[in-house]
Amino acid sequence: MSKRITIDPITRLEGHGKIEIFLDKNGDVANAYFQVPELRGFEKFSEGRMCEEMPRITPKICGVCPTAHHMAATKALDALYHVTPPRTAILIRELIYNAFMFEDHALHFYFLGGPDFVVGPDAPKAERNVLGVIAKVGLEVGGRVIEMRRRVRNIITSLGGRVIHPVCGLPGGVSRGLTEEMKEEFTATAAEAVDFGKFSLDLFAKVVLENKDYVDLIAGDIYKHKTYYMGLVDDENRVNFYDGMIRVVDPDGNEFAKFAPADYLDHIAEHVEPWSYIKFPYLKAVGWKGFTDGPESGVYRVAPLARLNASDGMATETAQAAHDQLYETLGGKPAHNTLAYHWARLVELTQAAERLVELMDDPEIMGDDIRTLPTEKPDEGVGVVEAPRGTLFHHYKTDERGVITQANLVVATVNNAPGICMSIEGAARGLIKGGKVNDGLLNMVEMAFRAYDPCFACATHSLPGQMPLVVEVKGPDGEVLERLSQFVED
Amino acid sequence: MAKPKVAFYWNASCGGCEEAVVDLAEDILTVVDAVEFVLWPVAMDFKREDVEALDDGEIAVAFLNGSVRTSEQEDWARLLRRKAGLVVAFGSCAHLGGIPGLANFSNREGVFEASYGYLPSVDNPEGVVPQTETKVKEGTLELPEIYDTVYALDQVVDVDYYLPGCAPPADLILDAVNAILSGELPPKGTVLAPTKSLCDECDRNESKPDKIEISELKRPHQTMIDPEKCFLAEGIICMGPATRAGCGERCINANMPCRGCFGPTDEVRDQSAKFLSALASVLDVDEPEEMERLSESIPDVTGLFAMYSLPVTLLKRRKLEK
Ligand code: SF4
Ligand code: SF4
Ligand code: SF4
Numbered sequence: 053m054s055k056r057i058t059i060d061p062i063t064r065l066e067g068h069g070k071i072e073i074f075l076d077k078n079g080d081v082a083n084a085y086f087q088v089p090e091l092r093g094f095e096k097f098s099e100g101r102m103c104e105e106m107p108r109i110t111p112k113i114c115g116v117c118p119t120a121h122h123m124a125a126t127k128a129l130d131a132l133y134h135v136t137p138p139r140t141a142i143l144i145r146e147l148i149y150n151a152f153m154f155e156d157h158a159l160h161f162y163f164l165g166g167p168d169f170v171v172g173p174d175a176p177k178a179e180r181n182v183l184g185v186i187a188k189v190g191l192e193v194g195g196r197v198i199e200m201r202r203r204v205r206n207i208i209t210s211l212g213g214r215v216i217h218p219v220c221g222l223p224g225g226v227s228r229g230l231t232e233e234m235k236e237e238f239t240a241t242a243a244e245a246v247d248f249g250k251f252s253l254d255l256f257a258k259v260v261l262e263n264k265d266y267v268d269l270i271a272g273d274i275y276k277h278k279t280y281y282m283g284l285v286d287d288e289n290r291v292n293f294y295d296g297m298i299r300v301v302d303p304d305g306n307e308f309a310k311f312a313p314a315d316y317l318d319h320i321a322e323h324v325e326p327w328s329y330i331k332f333p334y335l336k337a338v339g340w341k342g343f344t345d346g347p348e349s350g351v352y353r354v355a356p357l358a359r360l361n362a363s364d365g366m367a368t369e370t371a372q373a374a375h376d377q378l379y380e381t382l383g384g385k386p387a388h389n390t391l392a393y394h395w396a397r398l399v400e401l402t403q404a405a406e407r408l409v410e411l412m413d414d415p416e417i418m419g420d421d422i423r424t425l426p427t428e429k430p431d432e433g434v435g436v437v438e439a440p441r442g443t444l445f446h447h448y449k450t451d452e453r454g455v456i457t458q459a460n461l462v463v464a465t466v467n468n469a470p471g472i473c474m475s476i477e478g479a480a481r482g483l484i485k486g487g488k489v490n491d492g493l494l495n496m497v498e499m500a501f502r503a504y505d506p507c508f509a510c511a512t513h514s515l516p517g518q519m520p521l522v523v524e525v526k527g528p529d530g531e532v533l534e535r536l537s538q539f540v541e542d
Numbered sequence: 543m544a545k546p547k548v549a550f551y552w553n554a555s556c557g558g559c560e561e562a563v564v565d566l567a568e569d570i571l572t573v574v575d576a577v578e579f580v581l582w583p584v585a586m587d588f589k590r591e592d593v594e595a596l597d598d599g600e601i602a603v604a605f606l607n608g609s610v611r612t613s614e615q616e617d618w619a620r621l622l623r624r625k626a627g628l629v630v631a632f633g634s635c636a637h638l639g640g641i642p643g644l645a646n647f648s649n650r651e652g653v654f655e656a657s658y659g660y661l662p663s664v665d666n667p668e669g670v671v672p673q674t675e676t677k678v679k680e681g682t683l684e685l686p687e688i689y690d691t692v693y694a695l696d697q698v699v700d701v702d703y704y705l706p707g708c709a710p711p712a713d714l715i716l717d718a719v720n721a722i723l724s725g726e727l728p729p730k731g732t733v734l735a736p737t738k739s740l741c742d743e744c745d746r747n748e749s750k751p752d753k754i755e756i757s758e759l760k761r762p763h764q765t766m767i768d769p770e771k772c773f774l775a776e777g778i779i780c781m782g783p784a785t786r787a788g789c790g791e792r793c794i795n796a797n798m799p800c801r802g803c804f805g806p807t808d809e810v811r812d813q814s815a816k817f818l819s820a821l822a823s824v825l826d827v828d829e830p831e832e833m834e835r836l837s838e839s840i841p842d843v844t845g846l847f848a849m850y851s852l853p854v855t856l857l858k859r860r861k862l863e864k
Contacts, residue, residue, distance in 0.1 A: 074678075083680045092554060096648050096656040102761065102842045112641040115558020115559065219793045220797075222762060228796055321664070324666040324670045327678065460661045
């Protein structure tokens with residue numbers, strides 16, 4: 053008898069991602085589909101808008117990573133108007149951007165992904181949440197995480213007006229500079245952020261790396277996919293979140309391509325499937341071969357581990373040391389282990405913190421020259437940043453008045469969509485045999501999701517660090533044969 | 543006494559309104575103590591069946607964020623309306639349609655043509671378009687249907703109160719929750735924010751001359767923005783005169799003009815029309831040609847003046863041909 057399993061991450065609610073697993077007549081997995089049942093049409097309704105409003109319109113794509121859209125849009129406007137912001141403005145943008153990477157990575161590690169490790173992947177479900185983390189590491193640490201995020205987020209609020217949907221980006225610069233008061237506050241915050249980064253790495257070492265089971269889990273074959281990797285790098289091929297060249301490495305870690313953001317169309321394209329509103333990007337030079345890995349498949353991955361894989365190393369000292377330790381433990385670069393995304397996230401969090409210190413140490417950040425007024429006619433521009441969840445492309449074309457005639461957005465999580473599908477299918481195949489749905493399936497699928505930190509799965513918005521996953525096993529007539537939920541239903 | 547039941551739900555939302563609640567941090571804990579959550583999909587696992595099992599009106603208050611643009615969202619809005627004594631439209635999207643409401647400049651077909659058709663990174667030689675039902679070899683996959691039009695919440699169900707903002711600020715959220723818990727409720731239909739206009743609370747208002755006479759309109763990127771002066775007095779469009787106060791002048795603090803996310807004040811129905819008339823009264827132009835020149839400097843008047851409120855403007859949406 054053939055069965056069908058539906059995993060709807062938010063309990064039958066549409067809008068954020070859904071998994072369908074089909075079993076064959078032996079009860080083994082025939083196929084698994086990850087669907088995104090939503091499309092809001094930002095690209096279409098950007099047409100006709102005045103381009104300078106794009107940094108205020110596009111953040112509404114996502115309330116969790118609005119700063120990434122804000123910056124990508126602002127950089128696209130720089131390119132569109134052929135204007136280079138003064139150095140002070142770039143430093144301020146980088147300050148906001150690294151603050152954002154830091155607080156978002158901290159949110160994910162401590163509240164969302166971390167519970168799997170800090171509390172333990174096999175701990176009772178009721179404890180695998182932020183409260184469980186606090187119970188394990190102490191209330192003091194919990195308070196520290198909240199306080200640290202508040203302070204770092206305050207950098208964005210002070211300069212961007214609002215932390216949810218900042219507004220300060222303009223073509224050629226930013227709308228405001230730092231005050232002496234801010235300087236004092238942010239300098240202290242930055243120093244503390246570095247401590248916090250080291251503390252987080254130590255915590256990871258103690259709780260995860262000293263536990264052989266966890267290390268085996270990370271280094272093991274679960275969710276291992278030998279794909280291409282993509283990320284922004286600086287002129288020494290080091291990880292950069294705000295700017296640089298896009299570098300792609302092949303599954304063996306060799307440089308496959310390195311290109312300026314403006315050339316992205318030469319390198320990537322998006323495949324369309326009729327069963328999902330999301331598109332599936334791939335490397336043009338390799339081609340779309342379906343949801344499969346290896347050098348023959350154009351599937352590439354983005355976000356923390358992918359960025360580390362695509363680089364020669366980190367841009368700051370402590371982060372570099374942590375980077376080295378990661379690859380030593382995992383047996384060299386590149387690492388294909390999806391669960392190591394969590395570890396890479398902490399390495400990046402540390403780089404973001406160290407970068408905040410460098411930026412606050414730079415006297416030019418206090419400069420008055422924060423804008424270059426555009427003088428050239430607008431035409432076309434691409435803006436790329438590394439969002440916490442991966443490379444983010446904004447590409448606009450305008451008429452002479454700066455009115456958008458075409459907007460193309462390749463959003464961070466979309467780049468990872470093929471990889472997410474593969475990880476889910478892998479977990480399903482590994483855990484469903486002979487029609488028997490293993491109870492661990494939910495956890496495994498959930499952990500695969502969490503490693504990528506996908507926006508649309510609502511994992512990122514989930515307060516207790518649990519994604520409400522439900523699996524329904526359906527018979528051929530659609531009747532529910534079995535229902536699993538990872539929540540304790542009382 | 544039983545704690546009042548509260549539901550929190552999201553329709554077509556960016557998640558920012560959920561973040562705004564999470565940002566309440568410790569403050570939220572006192573609220574969580576005083577109420578019983580019966581639905582909060584972002585944070586807790588309650589099912590539609592659980593909500594359906596409640597008596598009509600059993601939920602004290604349902605907060606809904608996001609606009610409405612699929613049949614499933616409309617169903618949820620109706621269900622919660624039936625089960626809840628009070629419905630609060632939370633955030634600009636639920637209140638006015640919000641930025642996603644700009645999609646009403648086009649329709650579903652337009653959105654599909656772009657996303658799966660002419661955008662330059664799309665590789666789709668066979669013209670595949672997502673379908674509500676797709677037969678794959680293992681079975682059938684379903685997707686919800688996307689509406690042609692984006693709606694504000696009160697265009698779909700009756701709404702008792704509105705919490706404005708994209709996203710609403712913490713103090714207003716807490717005030718609203720406390721007012722509801724204490725039963726000290728303003729008249730139905732009230733927007734839970736000050737009744738003044740943003741200009742009334744703006745620090746730059748003092749620098750605004752009694753009579754502004756703008757002879758030239760500038761877009762924010764075309765001019766150095768004075769960090770002290772009123773934007774309008776400088777000829778930069780700022781929605782302050784037509785926008786409700788209460789956000790804490792967030793954009794102004796970043797030295798950027800207001801775009802109106804709080805919606806209009808009480809007397810005003812159409813924020814964009816109100817702003818247009820406010821602007822006309824400060825424009826220092828006599829000749830029609832001059833008026834034309836001015837309007838040319840703002841090539842997207844509707845998109846700018848109705849950035850957050852297109853679905854509830856008198857204009858509502860682009861006319862659908864066919
Ligand atoms: S009102 Fe703003 S923050 Fe809230 S869901 Fe809409 S776009 Fe997001
Ligand atoms: S128009 Fe804008 S800047 Fe001027 S007083 Fe009103 S809100 Fe303030
Ligand atoms: S200044 Fe205007 S657009 Fe900005 S938050 Fe306040 S009401 Fe919203």
